[in-house]
């Protein structure tokens with residue numbers, strides 16, 4: 001019975017780690033549930049899906065991509081914190097269709 005709880009806990013922890021890394025939390029809950037501690041180990045060593053995290057931030061309008069250095073900066077930023085690129089008003093407009101597309 002204790003083993004049963006360990007497996008469930010593995011599923012929950014896997015889901016938390018997965019969603020923090022921009023991966024499917026639900027998917028990894030079952031992954032952790034089936035694989036147990038092994039699933040936990042796999043998600044722990046898997047790299048972050050930086051691209052998906054970035055895409056999400058752009059979609060929600062939280063961030064925009066700097067056209068010069070391609071780093072993510074806050075939507076309200078006037079100057080890129082990485083390369084000091086100065087955003088123009090027209091740069092912000094470019095990101096609007098992206099937000100609309102995602103259904104927000």
Ligand SMILES: [Zn+2]
Nearest residue numbers: 066069080083
């Ligand atoms: Zn930049």
